[in-house]
Amino acid sequence: MLRRIKLIIEREYLVRVKKLSFIIMTLLFPILIASILAISVWASLNENKTQNIIVVDDNYPAFQHIKNETKLNYIYQDISLEKAKKLLKEEVEGVTAVMYLPKNILASNTAKFYVNDMPNAITQRRIEKQIENIIEGQKLLAYKISPKLYTKINTEFKLSPYKIQEGKDTKIDREKAYVGWFFAIAIYMMIFMYATMVMRGVIEEKVNRIVEVIISTVKPFELMMGKVIGVALVGLTQFVLWAVLTLILFIAAQYFFFDSFYNSANLAELQMTAEVAKQSAASFNTDQANHILSRINFSVMIPLFLFYFLGGYLLYSALFAAVGAMIDNESDTQQFILPLTLPLTLALYLSQSIINNPDSSLAFFTSIFPLTSPIIMMILAAIGMGSGVGIPYWQVALSMGLLIFGFVLTIFIGAKIYRGTILMQGKNIGFKDVFRLFK
Amino acid sequence: MSEVLKVKDLSKSYNQTKALHSVDLSLYSGQILGLLGPNGAGKSTLIRIINNIITYDQGEVYLMGSALSQDALRDIGYLPEERGLYKKMTVQDQLVYLAKLRGLSRFDAIQNMNKWFEKLEITGWNYKPIESLSKGMQQKVQFISCLIHDPELIILDEPFSGFDPVNAEIIKREILALKKQGKSIVLSTHNMASVEELCDKIALINKGEIVLSGKVSTVKKKHSADHFSIEFKGEVSAFSNALWTGAKIVSFKQQEDSTKAIVKFTNHLSMNELIKSVIDKVEVIAFKEILPSMQDIFLRTIKPTQDA
Numbered sequence: 001m002l003r004r005i006k007l008i009i010e011r012e013y014l015v016r017v018k019k020l021s022f023i024i025m026t027l028l029f030p031i032l033i034a035s036i037l038a039i040s041v042w043a044s045l046n047e048n049k050t051q052n053i054i055v056v057d058d059n060y061p062a063f064q065h066i067k068n069e070t071k072l073n074y075i076y077q078d079i080s081l082e083k084a085k086k087l088l089k090e091e092v093e094g095v096t097a098v099m100y101l102p103k104n105i106l107a108s109n110t111a112k113f114y115v116n117d118m119p120n121a122i123t124q125r126r127i128e129k130q131i132e133n134i135i136e137g138q139k140l141l142a143y144k145i146s147p148k149l150y151t152k153i154n155t156e157f158k159l160s161p162y163k164i165q166e167g168k169d170t171k172i173d174r175e176k177a178y179v180g181w182f183f184a185i186a187i188y189m190m191i192f193m194y195a196t197m198v199m200r201g202v203i204e205e206k207v208n209r210i211v212e213v214i215i216s217t218v219k220p221f222e223l224m225m226g227k228v229i230g231v232a233l234v235g236l237t238q239f240v241l242w243a244v245l246t247l248i249l250f251i252a253a254q255y256f257f258f259d260s261f262y263n264s265a266n267l268a269e270l271q272m273t274a275e276v277a278k279q280s281a282a283s284f285n286t287d288q289a290n291h292i293l294s295r296i297n298f299s300v301m302i303p304l305f306l307f308y309f310l311g312g313y314l315l316y317s318a319l320f321a322a323v324g325a326m327i328d329n330e331s332d333t334q335q336f337i338l339p340l341t342l343p344l345t346l347a348l349y350l351s352q353s354i355i356n357n358p359d360s361s362l363a364f365f366t367s368i369f370p371l372t373s374p375i376i377m378m379i380l381a382a383i384g385m386g387s388g389v390g391i392p393y394w395q396v397a398l399s400m401g402l403l404i405f406g407f408v409l410t411i412f413i414g415a416k417i418y419r420g421t422i423l424m425q426g427k428n429i430g431f432k433d434v435f436r437l438f439k
Numbered sequence: 440m441s442e443v444l445k446v447k448d449l450s451k452s453y454n455q456t457k458a459l460h461s462v463d464l465s466l467y468s469g470q471i472l473g474l475l476g477p478n479g480a481g482k483s484t485l486i487r488i489i490n491n492i493i494t495y496d497q498g499e500v501y502l503m504g505s506a507l508s509q510d511a512l513r514d515i516g517y518l519p520e521e522r523g524l525y526k527k528m529t530v531q532d533q534l535v536y537l538a539k540l541r542g543l544s545r546f547d548a549i550q551n552m553n554k555w556f557e558k559l560e561i562t563g564w565n566y567k568p569i570e571s572l573s574k575g576m577q578q579k580v581q582f583i584s585c586l587i588h589d590p591e592l593i594i595l596d597e598p599f600s601g602f603d604p605v606n607a608e609i610i611k612r613e614i615l616a617l618k619k620q621g622k623s624i625v626l627s628t629h630n631m632a633s634v635e636e637l638c639d640k641i642a643l644i645n646k647g648e649i650v651l652s653g654k655v656s657t658v659k660k661k662h663s664a665d666h667f668s669i670e671f672k673g674e675v676s677a678f679s680n681a682l683w684t685g686a687k688i689v690s691f692k693q694q695e696d697s698t699k700a701i702v703k704f705t706n707h708l709s710m711n712e713l714i715k716s717v718i719d720k721v722e723v724i725a726f727k728e729i730l731p732s733m734q735d736i737f738l739r740t741i742k743p744t745q746d747a
Binding site for chain 1: 517521523528537539
């Protein structure tokens with residue numbers, strides 16, 4: 001039996017790995033990701049054109065100290081708003097915007113900003129920051145507070161949550177969950193990508209009519225398992241190649257690409273990018289991201305990722321294989337695939353609330369339930385394991401145990417459906433027929 | 440001659456419908472069995488049970504004396520009616536893969552494959568991708584795929600479908616060569632001409648039961664309607680008088696200088712007695728028993744039950 005499964009694994013693996021589409025996908029994916037990153041960085045650095053902004057100030061000349069910056073020119077004149085707007089409309093001398101600072105600006109803290117084309121968020125934030133600084137300066141003057149004193153008073157307050165424990169209390173680091181979230185998305189995509197690959201393989205054999213020849217030599221279970229394991233190895237191969245290639249690209253990019261950036265005048269803007277990112281609600285700035293990455297325990301996360309990917313994949317691919325056996329062509333798969341993908345998609349959907357409440361009973365339940373645990377456990381495990389923070393080891397063990405039980409069960413169910421339906425040709429098999437198999 | 444396949448009292452039901460009911464079969468080495476029956480009669484079910492693809496409810500199946508098992512499949516070569524190949528693989532990869540699944544080494548697989556390439560006149564096909572072959576060419580590869588491991592029992596389901604007459608002849612030739620080597624062959628087909636040409640015995644299945652079985656010659660005798668064809672020179676009236684009550688004339692056909700008559704025995708005369716009664720009156724040129732074709736037997740056996 002093992003000899004035959006080995007032969008099937010070998011064929012399934014080699015056929016797929018030798019495919020041109022596999023090679024292209026493997027090579028292209030890291031390049032694609034890297035170029036998307038590079039393009040977005042490059043775009044944010046270079047694509048904002050110089051802004052020439054007419055400042056109309058009701059309190060003229062209160063804001064006269066407004067300073068030009070890189071790609072930001074202010075035209076500070078005592079002109080009426082109507083006139084300024086006309087200049088903007090006609091784009092006289094490259095005017096791109098009109099900023100109207102109203103009389104009560106110190107109270108209202110807003111100003112109207114007229115544009116033809118909206119500048120990007122980074123530029124907007126830079127303008128806001130400048131006005132903010134001037135307003136603050138004026139307020140300091142009005143309240144007779146020295147700027148030095150102000151910097152001493154200005155406070156940014158943060159809670160630093162700790163979990164109490166005997167011996168040493170540990171810090172709760174919720175931001176790490178976001179790294180877990182990336183792992184979770186990777187697991188989500190990989191499970192469906194490779195489970196679909198298994199399903200396609202099953203349909204192909206059925207449509208090709210080779211399945212009866214094979215089934216007369218090996219047991220249906222052997223054929224199904226050979227395919228499932230073969231594709232799993234394809235997935236692992238692809239994952240390792242992606243990881244290696246991405247690492248190489250990353251290192252190469254650091255040498256050839258970012259070196260020049262760090263040394264250039266663009267540095268200020270790069271920092272601004274970070275500044276804006278920090279402000280935008282849910283995200284974190286790049287400095288912090290680096291810190292998070294260095295706080296993540298990758299020697300635990302990567303084995304855990306592989307375990308939950310493989311476990312989740314085995315669980316779902318057995319069911320996908322059964323679906324493949326039930327149908328004659330791929331367009332009929334939807335009615336069966338949709339309910340199958342629901343739990344995992346739901347888990348991904350719930351992940352934000354899990355990040356916010358990692359101690360909730362919802363988090364506990366979804367982290368041990370085999371259909372959702374591959375996603376949820378990645379998020380929880382990234383926060384921390386064992387050491388008082390995050391999830392206790394027994395929960396991880398329970399989740400893993402249930403996942404193993406889960407995929408053994410779905411393989412059993414999948415094999416039963418597969419065996420019962422793989423030789424039915426040209427017949428629409430419905431849920432009724434499937435239930436009959438289990439009577 | 441040893442018994443290669445023995446099926447005893449085999450029954451199988453799907454849900455409530457009986458697919459096979461108390462089927463008995465026996466096949467010895469060097470024999471070709473024609474498995475006949477209308478569509479949906481249970482032929483495929485029987486073949487799949489012998490190949491251990493589906494289970495049975497009751498009865499026994501023996502392959503070369505021992506009960507059916509996964510390992511016994513090494514000795515079976517099976518060409519299903521619904522057959523295909525992996526389109527993206529080359530001919531050699533495909534055949535070696537299937538041979539290895541049946542337990543052959545790569546080396547033996549390639550050797551056997553090349554032998555079959557010669558026999559079927561397709562040498563040099565090793566590295567052709569399957570998808571580049573025509574349907575008929577693919578059929579040849581499929582035919583090899585079920586024989587590459589040199590099985591003792593060969594089950595061919597509609598082996599001639601998709602072949603042009605030239606290639607169908609090659610396949611027939613090889614089937615007969617296999618029989619000569621002492622292989623046992625089960626031939627399931629609707630092509631009655633090939634049954635008469637190749638088979639030693641038949642089993643006719645209808646509605647899950649074997650309704651007719653035995654040696655082809657015996658079955659034909661049994662179903663002959665006691666018709667004979669007699670060719671003679673002389674007076675037709677003299678001939679018919681000579682027959683008297685022993686036989687009835689069914690038809691006459693006047694030929695250039697002779698007459699051909701089809702007669703039916705009315706009571707149990709022996710052939711000799713009939714010849715004796717006419718030989719003095721006319722000059723008998725030829726005398727032949729008319730046996731029904733398998734086609735006739737098939738239709739006659741199936742029809743009444745289908746009408747019922």
